Amino acid sequence: MLDLIMKDILGTPSILVGLFALLGLLLQRKSAADVVSGTLKTVMGFIIIGAGATVLIGALDVFSQMFDHAFHVQGVIPNNEAIVAAAQSKFGTSTALIMVFGMIVNIILARFTPLKYIFLTGHHTLFMACLIAVSLSVGGMNGIPLVIIGSIILGFCMVAFPALLQPYVRKITGSDDFAIGHFGTVGYFISAKVGGWFGNKEKPTEEIKVPKSLGFLRDTSVAVSLTMTIFFVVVALFAGQSFIETKLSGGSNFIVFSFMQAITFAAGVYIILTGVRMLIAEIVPAFKGIADKVAPDTKPALDCPTVFPFAPNAVIIGFLFSFIAGMISMFVLPLVGLKVIVPGLVPHFFTGAAAGVFGNATGGRRGAMLGSFANGLIISFLPAILLVLLGDVGFEGTTFGDSDFGIIGVLILSIMKLLGLA
Numbered sequence: 001m002l003d004l005i006m007k008d009i010l011g012t013p014s015i016l017v018g019l020f021a022l023l024g025l026l027l028q029r030k031s032a033a034d035v036v037s038g039t040l041k042t043v044m045g046f047i048i049i050g051a052g053a054t055v056l057i058g059a060l061d062v063f064s065q066m067f068d069h070a071f072h073v074q075g076v077i078p079n080n081e082a083i084v085a086a087a088q089s090k091f092g093t094s095t096a097l098i099m100v101f102g103m104i105v106n107i108i109l110a111r112f113t114p115l116k117y118i119f120l121t122g123h124h125t126l127f128m129a130c131l132i133a134v135s136l137s138v139g140g141m142n143g144i145p146l147v148i149i150g151s152i153i154l155g156f157c158m159v160a161f162p163a164l165l166q167p168y169v170r171k172i173t174g175s176d177d178f179a180i181g182h183f184g185t186v187g188y189f190i191s192a193k194v195g196g197w198f199g200n201k202e203k204p205t206e207e208i209k210v211p212k213s214l215g216f217l218r219d220t221s222v223a224v225s226l227t228m229t230i231f232f233v234v235v236a237l238f239a240g241q242s243f244i245e246t247k248l249s250g251g252s253n254f255i256v257f258s259f260m261q262a263i264t265f266a267a268g269v270y271i272i273l274t275g276v277r278m279l280i281a282e283i284v285p286a287f288k289g290i291a292d293k294v295a296p297d298t299k300p301a302l303d304c305p306t307v308f309p310f311a312p313n314a315v316i317i318g319f320l321f322s323f324i325a326g327m328i329s330m331f332v333l334p335l336v337g338l339k340v341i342v343p344g345l346v347p348h349f350f351t352g353a354a355a356g357v358f359g360n361a362t363g364g365r366r367g368a369m370l371g372s373f374a375n376g377l378i379i380s381f382l383p384a385i386l387l388v389l390l391g392d393v394g395f396e397g398t399t400f401g402d403s404d405f406g407i408i409g410v411l412i413l414s415i416m417k418l419l420g421l422a
Contacts, residue, residue: 014046017283020100024286038282045279049272053085056268059261060398062248063232070238075342078383078401081272084130086398091133098150099129105155111295118291119158119181121303122280128183128408129154131400135409138390139416161185161404162301168192172310172361181301183404184351187378191355191371192362198370199363205313221270223349228262231342269346304354311357317365318356318372323348325376338384347379347401382406389413
């Protein structure tokens with residue numbers, strides 16, 4: 001019985017998180033139908049994430065082989081969903097435990113400290129829990145100490161990062177009603193600082209007329225498909241028709257094959273996002289319901305797109321300049337002995353767009369451009385440095401994308417190395 005509980009129930013991440021949702025729903029005295037539905041959807045969300053990972057990682061593997069043959073370097077595409085899904089087989093249990101107990105630490109800190117923030121961006125809670133689990137494991141920690149330390153780190157991040165940004169959020173929104181709970185905080189903070197240093201807030205981005213033709217960038221699925229098609233086809237041209245058709249495509253035309261792999265990548269992202277949304281849609285209400293009772297007078301820390309409506313032009317400018325910085329970094333990184341980080345649309349769109357809004361708040365259009373460019377450099381170099389410290393943990397072709405993951409991962413591994421634990 002003990003083996004059944006520890007290995008088959010608590011050792012299965014999807015069931016573990018489902019049990020947390022079940023507990024939260026029961027404590028809120030939800031109807032039997034809501035309890036059953038919420039619990040099953042939570043478990044299903046975790047399973048869908050794994051299914052999407054299988055699709056996406058297959059496309060990433062093809063891209064990595066093409067990139068390596070074309071340029072004789074290994075290209076890595078940062079994608080939080082992909083690496084979290086890939087990590088589930090080895091780090092799933094510790095990730096789930098850190099996520100659950102980290103959320104509890106968040107509530108405790110919000111209740112008893114001046115950091116009155118409840119982090120409600122559930123998918124980033126999952127991503128950070130995974131990053132912490134992987135980093136502590138690589139650093140030499142395991143078992144109960146890993147879960148305890150990891151949960152404390154996660155809970156602290158969930159209140160500290162929103163607090164760091166709140167002065168700028170008030171400037172953007174003109175109110176103090178909510179905070180930003182998204183682990184691209186360091187990039188947004190630096191963007192705001194750069195905007196203040198070099199920009200001119202008297203010339204905001206919203207005075208610029210942006211072509212409606214760029215509106216497709218707001219549809220993540222279409223934007224990922226188009227961007228990855230460009231990447232795959234360009235790399236295919238450099239890799240050569242012969243290599244692809246003899247080694248990878250089984251004789252299919254190399255351009256058609258590359259196009260299909262790009263769409264497969266986008267489909268994998270879509271499947272994973274669907275699973276994440278399903279998972280979070282059930283976890284967050286359960287978590288918030290408990291938090292409202294235990295930690296009143298707190299601010300909700302929400303996903304970064306909540307600031308997009310306050311400066312729509314800065315959103316597009318931020319994405320473009322962050323992406324440009326990523327493209328430049330792609331050629332600079334191997335010169336300093338780091339792996340090539342291929343600029344992925346998902347991190348550059350969401351964090352670049354938000355960085356543009358923060359840069360615009362302090363430095364207008366110039367602040368949006370320079371601030372988001374700085375963000376692009378950050379989310380290119382930090383993942384490359386993190387890859388060096390993580391070493392070979394079995395993830396090929398992808399890594400964590402946003403700035404705070406790099407900061408926390410590098411700090412954890414550096415401290416453990418200094419302490420002689422790693």
